[in-house]
Amino acid sequence: KSTKNITVLPGDGIGPEIVSEAQKVLAAVAGKYDVEFNYTEGLIGAVAIDATGSALPEDTIAACQSADAVILGAVGDPRFDNDPKAKVRPEQGLLAIRKALGLFCNIRPIRTFDALLDQAPIKADRLQGVDFVIYRELTGGIYFGEKGTIGEDKAFDNCVYERSEIERIAHLAFEAATKRCNKLTLVDKANVLETSRLWRKVVQELSAQYPSVEVDYLFVDNAAMQVILNPAQFDVVLTENMFGDIISDEASIISGSLGMLPSASVGTGSSLFEPIHGSYPQAAGKNIANPMATILSVAMMLDHLDLPEAAKDVRKAVDDALNSGFATIDVNKDEPQSTSAVGDRIADLI
């Protein structure tokens, strides 16, 4: 029996609820396959600030570094959002864990769900055949460049990229493209930004190593349109940190509910798996949040842990629950199920 050490960071808002459903599903996987999951819990975000003063305590970092994988719920608390003077913010925990684990690549698959086509804001004919994946750089750019204020009345954020930061994620994206439909789209603003011109140069150079992959370049403003106008054109989308933040959240609309979309962040250390949605504080404690994004993130984790059959089972169980209408209120307005009921059902289906 193999043992996997998983560090779990429930975080804020609905985080704890959705993470415990994901653990239910992992228990079902453990029952079926020859694997055991050992959990360590860690603090991150507002709950960590409240308990320790820091959004990412040292203990949490250590627990993540020694894990085979990390599951994160969500981070964020409205108490901090409109306070420009807050010195510590929950999101710092998220940024710090990315940096501490070297998670330079955030992977977000975008697909449609038949059960959700009706409620997606985009017309169904545009969504035919949509299946792409966004590779977002996660530890560089304007998020991590020098930033600060100069006196009371001036502020700056520096966006910096080095060739090596671009190369390592570009290789992952090119490799992904070779296993998919051999198309890579770089999203940048090379008509304005020096960093974008470096991205374009490096990707152009690397493309010689991947002759089967067709490379496309799109300015980010155009990309923001194309993601809605013609999302079926994409296969692998590669982009820098800030643009990836915007474009990947925008692309989530395609699925019909933010509550459905998983992500994996990989890099030089342990990998981290989290839903793309936030901490949804209005729903916290109400047992109404959709656990499927977290459960699908766990499916990505199972693939990563070399348990592809288990990953398939999880995805199929989610699809089955969804297709039978067994889902939370964001997906099934008429007969909504609770967070825990959905978790139970998916675990049962495995």
Added chain:
Amino acid sequence: KSTKNITVLPGDGIGPEIVSEAQKVLAAVAGKYDVEFNYTEGLIGAVAIDATGSALPEDTIAACQSADAVILGAVGDPRFDNDPKAKVRPEQGLLAIRKALGLFCNIRPIRTFDALLDQAPIKADRLQGVDFVIYRELTGGIYFGEKGTIGEDKAFDNCVYERSEIERIAHLAFEAATKRCNKLTLVDKANVLETSRLWRKVVQELSAQYPSVEVDYLFVDNAAMQVILNPAQFDVVLTENMFGDIISDEASIISGSLGMLPSASVGTGSSLFEPIHGSYPQAAGKNIANPMATILSVAMMLDHLDLPEAAKDVRKAVDDALNSGFATIDVNKDEPQSTSAVGDRIADLI
């Protein structure tokens, strides 16, 4: 008879074609109202580079500075896009004219057109009642901060904002809100960026001077979703340069065709009016591009020149042409009209 001196910058691609239709419409306005339009032409963009080596020759700047208003077609040429080593780029002309004229505020109204609801990618029920305007900062931020390369393998773009840059556009946006529905939404990334925190602080402070205006704050990743999920929630959207570029192009989807959306850029000198679409090189010279965005930009110009009745006439003529199906191929696939036929019709309708 009053005389208005208009500097016309046709620019690249379809620019010359659409600008001459706008001039046709202005001729009709001149015939009906007691006004005369005097034109000076200037070079900008790729055509300027080809002719002079510079994307914005001094002559052009001078002609714009002394004008009552400037009409711009479009700037951009694919010859320069994928060449990371190009030293001069057409877009530099656009950025330089913004800076030279002090055009710190780009105004983009977003609305729907009944004739286009069918072809908009978003379901019609989401589009009910959509009518908002984006105020995008246009001469600051990462576009104009220090940028460069360090050796071969490193690049940077600095995003800088000063309080005064935020205040002047925020005042315009607040004032616009008081004349509309008294709602202002600031789009930023205050959970990550120092510049965004300064934006939030300044807007919070100024809001005290506009007690009737309800102020909302939205992170840009969330805004990228809300613009599609629930666009009717917006009245005035205020944001910095880079986010405004992305969000306003995204929002253009709402209208059903990029070819319909006008913009005005205002600031410390002459104001500039241009369609939001680009130079559409594939259509250049084919007499198929939609001139309506440029014609509606001219309507914004007429308002600015204190000719509100004429502006109304132009808008009504566009609506009438549109509602009778008299439009270019982007709007009417079955019986498309040419660029010049659409311009003729709109001029006739005035």
